[in-house]
Amino acid sequence: MSVVADSAALPADSTDMVSVRAVHKVFGHGHDAVHVLKGVDLDVARGEVTVILGPSGSGKSTLLRCINELEEITGGTVVVGGDLMGYRQDAKGTLHRLHPKAVAKQRSRIGMVFQRFHLFPHMTALENVMEAPVQVRGLSKKAAKQRALELIERVGLSDRMDHYPAQLSGGQQQRVAIARALAMDPELMLFDEPTSALDPELVGEVLSVMQDLARSGMTMIVVTHEIGFAREVADHVVFMDDGVIVESGPPAEVLDTPKEERTRNFLSHVL
Amino acid sequence: MGDVTTQTNASGSDPVPNRIHARPVPRPGRLVAAAVVLVLAAMAANALITNDNFRWDVVWLYLRDVVVIRGVTWTLVLTFASMAIAVVLAVTLAMMRRSDNPVMRWVSWLWIWFFRGTPIYTQLIFWGLLGVLYPRLSLGIPFGPEFFTFRTEDVITAFWAALLGLAFNESAYLAEIVRAGLTSVDPGQTEAAKALGMKDGKIMRRVVLPQAMRVIVPPTGNETISMLKTTSLVVAVPLTLELTYGTSAIGNRIFLPVPLLVVAALWYLLITSILMVGQHYLEQYYGRGFGTATGRRGRGKGPGGKQAAIAAAGTVQEDVNREVTP
Numbered sequence: 329m330s331v332v333a334d335s336a337a338l339p340a341d342s343t344d345m346v347s348v349r350a351v352h353k354v355f356g357h358g359h360d361a362v363h364v365l366k367g368v369d370l371d372v373a374r375g376e377v378t379v380i381l382g383p384s385g386s387g388k389s390t391l392l393r394c395i396n397e398l399e400e401i402t403g404g405t406v407v408v409g410g411d412l413m414g415y416r417q418d419a420k421g422t423l424h425r426l427h428p429k430a431v432a433k434q435r436s437r438i439g440m441v442f443q444r445f446h447l448f449p450h451m452t453a454l455e456n457v458m459e460a461p462v463q464v465r466g467l468s469k470k471a472a473k474q475r476a477l478e479l480i481e482r483v484g485l486s487d488r489m490d491h492y493p494a495q496l497s498g499g500q501q502q503r504v505a506i507a508r509a510l511a512m513d514p515e516l517m518l519f520d521e522p523t524s525a526l527d528p529e530l531v532g533e534v535l536s537v538m539q540d541l542a543r544s545g546m547t548m549i550v551v552t553h554e555i556g557f558a559r560e561v562a563d564h565v566v567f568m569d570d571g572v573i574v575e576s577g578p579p580a581e582v583l584d585t586p587k588e589e590r591t592r593n594f595l596s597h598v599l
Numbered sequence: 600m601g602d603v604t605t606q607t608n609a610s611g612s613d614p615v616p617n618r619i620h621a622r623p624v625p626r627p628g629r630l631v632a633a634a635v636v637l638v639l640a641a642m643a644a645n646a647l648i649t650n651d652n653f654r655w656d657v658v659w660l661y662l663r664d665v666v667v668i669r670g671v672t673w674t675l676v677l678t679f680a681s682m683a684i685a686v687v688l689a690v691t692l693a694m695m696r697r698s699d700n701p702v703m704r705w706v707s708w709l710w711i712w713f714f715r716g717t718p719i720y721t722q723l724i725f726w727g728l729l730g731v732l733y734p735r736l737s738l739g740i741p742f743g744p745e746f747f748t749f750r751t752e753d754v755i756t757a758f759w760a761a762l763l764g765l766a767f768n769e770s771a772y773l774a775e776i777v778r779a780g781l782t783s784v785d786p787g788q789t790e791a792a793k794a795l796g797m798k799d800g801k802i803m804r805r806v807v808l809p810q811a812m813r814v815i816v817p818p819t820g821n822e823t824i825s826m827l828k829t830t831s832l833v834v835a836v837p838l839t840l841e842l843t844y845g846t847s848a849i850g851n852r853i854f855l856p857v858p859l860l861v862v863a864a865l866w867y868l869l870i871t872s873i874l875m876v877g878q879h880y881l882e883q884y885y886g887r888g889f890g891t892a893t894g895r896r897g898r899g900k901g902p903g904g905k906q907a908a909i910a911a912a913g914t915v916q917e918d919v920n921r922e923v924t925p
Contacts, residue, residue, distance in 0.1 A: 398790055429798055436796025446791035450809050450888045460795035463805060492888035505791075512795060 344407075345516055345547040346372040346395060351404035353390055364390045366571035367404070372516075372564070377548045379558040379579070382568035383594055388551045391568070392518050395549065396438040397431050408438060409515050436464050439509030443521040445501040447493040453480065453504045454489040457511050464512070472511075479507040483537050499530030503537055510541075517541065519550040555598060559583055567591045657858040661849060662865060670845030671866050677761060677830040677841060682823050684766035689773030694803075696778055707774070714771035719764070720835050726764035727836035729755050761833035769826060776818045780811035812885040820878035824871050842866055 353365035364387045372378045380388045393399045395406055397414050406413040413434055415423040426434075447456050457476035461467040467475075480489050483503035493501050502522055509517060519538065523531040535557050542548055542561050552558065558565050558579055565582040567575045567590075575588045586592045647653065661667055695707035714722070725732075730752040739745030755763075784807050792802040831843035839848070842863050850859030 396794060398793060432793070432796050432798045435794060438794070440791075440794035442787065442791060442794075444787055446785070446787040448788065448791070448806055448810075452888075459805065460797065463801050464796045464798075494888060508795070 343373055344371050345374045345376070345409060346370065346549065347405075347407040348391070348395065349405045349407075351391070351394060351406060352402045353387070353394055353399060354402045364571055365394065365401075368568075368571070368573055370566065370573065370576075372547060372549060374547055375545045376563045377542045377550065377561050378564045378566060379562040380549065380551045380566045380568060381553070381555075381558065381582075381594070381598075382574075386568045387571040388568045389520050392440075392520050392549060392551055395516075396435050396440055396518060398440075408434070432464075436460070436512055437515050439512060439514035439517040441502070441505050441509055441517070441519045441522045443524050445493070445498070445505045445525070447501055447505055447508070449493050452490050452492055453485060453496065453500075453507075456493070456504055457508045460508065461511050476507070476511060479510050480504070482510075482540075483507045484533075497530060498526045499533045502526065502534045506534075506537055506541070515547065517546055517548045519548065519552065521551050521553070523552065523554060553598060555583065555595070567594065569594070652857060653861060654855060654858040657853075657855055658861045658865070661846070661859060661862045664849070664862075666845050666849060667842070667862060667866070670840065670842035671870070673840040673845075674827065674830050674842040675870070677765060677833065678823065678827045681762050681765035681769060681830075682826055684762070685769035685773050686819070688766065688770035689777045692770060692774035693777035693781060696774070697781065711771045711774055714768050715775075719768045719829060720832050722768055723761065723764045723832055723835035726755075726760040727757070729760060757836050757838045761830075761836045761838040764836065765826065765829065765833070769822065769829075773819065773822060776815055776822070777811070780813075780815035781807060783814045784810045809885070813882075813889060816878070816881050816885050820874065820881065823878075824874055827870055827874070828867060 348368055348370040351365050351368045352363070355362045355364060368387075368391055370378070370391070380391065382388045390399060394401045395408065395413070397406075400414065411434060414426055414431055416426055417423055447453075448459065451459060454473070454476055457479055458469070458472040461472040461475065462469060477486070477489070480486055483506055485500060485503055485507075488496060488500055488504075493504070496504065506522075522538070523534050526534065531554070535554060538548070538550070538557070539561050550557070550562070562579045564576060565579045566573055567582060567586070567588070569590050575582055575586060575591045582591065583595065586595060648655070692707045692710060695703040698704055698707075730750075733751050735748055736751050736754060737745040737748040739747075788806050788810065789802055792806045797805070830841050833841060834844050839845075846859040846863040847856065850856035853859075
């Protein structure tokens with residue numbers, strides 16, 4: 329409860345794209361309740377790439393899903409681009425749940441890429457990328473198509489744009505999924521283990537698209553097990569375990585000279 | 600096949616130099632079984648064609664009778680109109696079943712429970728009795744004032760009673776089919792659409808329903824075929840214009856009931872055959888992108904779960920004759 333009261337102590341630093349404060353997430357009720365996030369604080373500056381590492385079950389995917397409201401947080405605050413996610417705070421500090429339409433609008437500014445791609449199987453690659461701009465933004469089909477063609481070229485799939493997802497390799501599907509998220513011109517991109525479902529030889533093509541994206545100045549939060557990517561691309565590395573952030577800092581610090589025993593232990597297993 | 604192999608061998612261009620030319624396993628049982636079945640089929644055909652009791656001349660004559668053709672038309676009107684109403688109701692009921700609102704869930708459950716739990720024949724009788732049970736229908740506030748009032752028999756004619764009776768009953772079955780279809784869609788699809796900022800209604804229309812259709816269409820085609828014959832029960836209302844009643848009335852009048860039953864059976868068979876072709880094309884359309892054998896473009900693994908996996912595995916043949924008509 330004190331967590332909610334803390335939220336009055338907003339607003340976030342204006343240079344921060346994302347500001348997560350004391351976030352708790354509990355799934356279920358009573359005896360079945362599972363406390364997945366136990367007070368997480370995370371700041372991501374505009375244009376910065378943050379990589380979240382951690383063993384499975386540490387809550388890193390849940391944290392990502394809480395940032396774009398796919399999961400409703402149990403306590404704390406999530407602020408993206410200066411907007412409190414999911415709630416409106418009145419003058420007395422009372423929180424009011426936002427209408428689903430308003431939540432949808434908040435989400436539309438955040439792109440998300442999933443481990444299992446989740447492309448729409450009944451639409452071609454091009455139609456997948458055009459879908460949200462037309463249906464959410466009300467863009468004309470022509471304008472959406474033009475933009476979609478640019479994005480599909482950017483991820484190197486111009487020759488595959490008329491294929492259905494089932495006819496694409498995993499790496500190609502994930503690149504289409506990235507283009508689909510970019511089509512909404514997001515301020516922030518979330519990647520939830522984007523290469524974990526890929527065959528080893530296909531990981532590189534997806535990582536290189538993400539690296540280009542980072543270079544272009546996109547703010548990104550990436551949950552991954554690719555330590556090499558973290559070392560090369562990340563501005564910040566965050567190590568999570570058991571629902572809390574154990575350690576965070578520049579990649580050289582966290583990956584090469586970790587202070588915490590748990591971080592060292594984890595890294596010795598993945599490296 | 601053998602010809603091709605020898606040809607390529609002769610020209611020395613067979614990419615498999617040591618191609619195996621083995622004798623197949625002898626299976627005398629297959630020939631015997633085929634012979635037995637063919638003889639039985641011939642006997643059945645013979646029994647049908649040569650039996651004078653069927654009076655094929657009468658069958659042929661009445662197959663094109665005006666009353667019969669009119670009966671076919673009414674049967675088709677009842678089938679398609681009631682299915683159309685039932686589909687709209689079923690989608691609504693299925694959405695209500697998934698609603699956050701417990702009242703919606705309950706009402707939907709109650710509707711399905713009632714219309715699935717009572718015989719269609721009984722329901723149709725009650726629809727016919729509506730004018731007797733409720734001579735006046737009115738629109739107003741329960742226990743309060745009435746705004747419009749009309750005589751039931753002016754509004755609910757025998758046709759409408761039959762149509763609504765068939766549609767309401769069918770909607771209960773279809774609702775379960777739609778619900779199964781909606782739950783068959785990977786929840787990741789809804790999440791991906793949500794993450795793009797799509798609203799619930801759009802997600803349903805653009806993402807979930809088109810994928811659910813793959814699961815919904817085959818059993819709905821089956822239900823349509825079933826409905827075609829269920830229309831013969833509207834005599835309970837009574838509505839006496841459709842095919843079964845029309846033909847049996849003629850049969851009774853000319854004292855030749857059997858050939859007229861055959862006439863009706865042949866018409867039902869013909870319409871069912873046409874429906875099966877239509878269903879084939881519908882399934883092809885909604886199977887696109889899913890790697891079903893009949894998909895418009897290509898095959899492969901879709902995220903569609905069981906159906907797609909079954910199709911990709913190729914263990915189940917997908918063809919027009921797959922549906923079994925009850």
